[in-house]
Amino acid sequence: xxxxxxxxxxxxxxxxxxxxxxxxxxxxxxxxxxxxxxxxxxxxxxxxxxxxxxxxxxxxxxxxxxxxxxxxxxxxxxxxxxxxxxxxxxxxxxxxxxxxxxxxxxxxxxxxxxxxxxxxxxxxxxxxxxxxxxxxxxxxxxxxxxxx
Amino acid sequence: xxxxxxxxxxxxxxxxxxxxxxxxxxxxxxxxxxxxxxxxxxxxxxxxxxxxxxxxxxxxxxxxxxxxxxxxxxxxxxxxxxxxxxxxxxxxxxxxxxxxxxxxxxxxxxxxxxxxxxxxxxxxxxxxxxxxxxxxxxxxxxxxxxxx
DNA sequence: GTCGAAGTTTGGATTAAGTCTAAAGTCGAA
DNA sequence: TTCGACTTTAGACTTAATCCAAACTTCGAC
Numbered sequence: 001x002x003x004x005x006x007x008x009x010x011x012x013x014x015x016x017x018x019x020x021x022x023x024x025x026x027x028x029x030x031x032x033x034x035x036x037x038x039x040x041x042x043x044x045x046x047x048x049x050x051x052x053x054x055x056x057x058x059x060x061x062x063x064x065x066x067x068x069x070x071x072x073x074x075x076x077x078x079x080x081x082x083x084x085x086x087x088x089x090x091x092x093x094x095x096x097x098x099x100x101x102x103x104x105x106x107x108x109x110x111x112x113x114x115x116x117x118x119x120x121x122x123x124x125x126x127x128x129x130x131x132x133x134x135x136x137x138x139x140x141x142x143x144x145x146x147x148x
Numbered sequence: 149x150x151x152x153x154x155x156x157x158x159x160x161x162x163x164x165x166x167x168x169x170x171x172x173x174x175x176x177x178x179x180x181x182x183x184x185x186x187x188x189x190x191x192x193x194x195x196x197x198x199x200x201x202x203x204x205x206x207x208x209x210x211x212x213x214x215x216x217x218x219x220x221x222x223x224x225x226x227x228x229x230x231x232x233x234x235x236x237x238x239x240x241x242x243x244x245x246x247x248x249x250x251x252x253x254x255x256x257x258x259x260x261x262x263x264x265x266x267x268x269x270x271x272x273x274x275x276x277x278x279x280x281x282x283x284x285x286x287x288x289x290x291x292x293x294x295x296x
Numbered sequence: 297g298t299c300g301a302a303g304t305t306t307g308g309a310t311t312a313a314g315t316c317t318a319a320a321g322t323c324g325a326a
Numbered sequence: 327t328t329c330g331a332c333t334t335t336a337g338a339c340t341t342a343a344t345c346c347a348a349a350c351t352t353c354g355a356c
Contacts, residue, residue: 015323015332015333017322017323017332017333017334019333019334020333035313036313036314037312037313049334049335050334050335051334051335051336052314052335052336053314053315053316053334053335053336053337054333054334054335056313056314056315057333057334070223072220072221072222072223072224073220073221074220075218075220075226076220076226076312076313076342076343078223078313078314090265090267093268101262105262106256106257106258106259106262107256107257107258108254108255108256108257108272109254109255109256110254110255111254111272111274114249114253114254114274116278116279116280117238117274117276117277117278117279118276118277118278118279119238119274119275119276120241120275120276120277121274121275121276122272122273122274122275123272123273124256124259124270124271124272124273125270125271125272125273126259126262126265126267126269126270127267127268127269127270128265128266128267128268128269129265129266129268130264130265130266131264131265131266132264163303163304163352165303165304165305165351165352167304167305168304183342184342184343185341185342197305197306198305198306199305199306199307200306200307200343201305201306201307201308201343201344201345201346202304202305202306204342204343204344205304205305224313224314224341224342226342226343
């Protein structure tokens with residue numbers, strides 16, 4: 001339990017607790033864009049009594065305190081992203097997996113200059129096929145385009 | 149009941165029916181980005197016996213046949229857009245209302261050239277405040293940031 | 297016309313994500 | 327050590343969306 005995380009929470013004005021630390025440890029360091037249920041599942045591996053409500057509470061708290069961003073990009077998937085800097089997203093058609101792309105990877109013209117709109121934030125959302133990298137299959141693997 | 153719509157459906161390989169026509173008439177001509185429930189509500193005004201299931205069936209059919217695009221951009225709002233050409237989206241922070249922005253309005257750098265990704269489609273998603281245009285308040289007005 | 301098959305619509309049941317609630321548990325300061 | 331504030335929990339609830347099986351339409355073949 002790195003004291004880093006404890007301090008990170010404290011600095012954000014969040015009282016640390018065993019549950020919050022466990023969630024933080026996982027969700028603040030992953031780049032897998034997990035959904036709330038995936039967070040629950042992963043963290044329960046090390047803390048089996050953890051309840052669904054707590055995960056939702058904690059994730060919402062983190063979002064509110066600015067430790068996490070909530071993304072809604074694809075059908076039925078609300079997802080959390082600890083990467084706070086501006087960046088773009090690529091969504092794999094097949095797996096539904098979301099990947100971060102660095103801000104410099106795509107140049108976007110003068111958005112702030114749009115007449116009539118005051119743009120607070122923006123990103124490019126891309127969809128398509130990820131080439132080559134089909135061997136990476138580390139974790140639960142973002143629900144393969146579930147027809148619910 | 150313009151025969152246009154009848155033909156449009158036929159051309160798309162969709163057998164016309166009273167319900168489908170009513171839904172088409174509304175959803176294919178609006179730029180309000182309605183949710184399924186909003187479609188239900190609006191079309192029920194002229195066809196009160198219309199069922200929820202039919203609206204979902206019809207909307208999904210239209211999406212499948214390429215008459216409509218399904219967008220998931222904001223929390224808990226799956227929304228339909230009849231504008232098929234590539235374009236960008238602006239989401240008003242306050243009202244949650246989604247607006248189309250023409251493709252030329254924002255220049256985006258060489259997305260297709262990204263190494264390792266085969267981009268099928270992309271768009272810029274902007275969030276912020278719409279200036280001035282607060283008088284436009286024609287219809288149900290996309291749920292004003294509902295805290296569910 | 298009328299029969300049957302295929303397609304369409306329907307209300308209600310079901311599922312799943314997420315929130316709410318109220319009771320129980322923890323923590324820390326006086 | 328005790329009190330009040332905060333946190334966690336299981337389970338009830340809500341809402342969007344889908345599934346289901348029965349009823350209804352449509353349409354071509356006879």
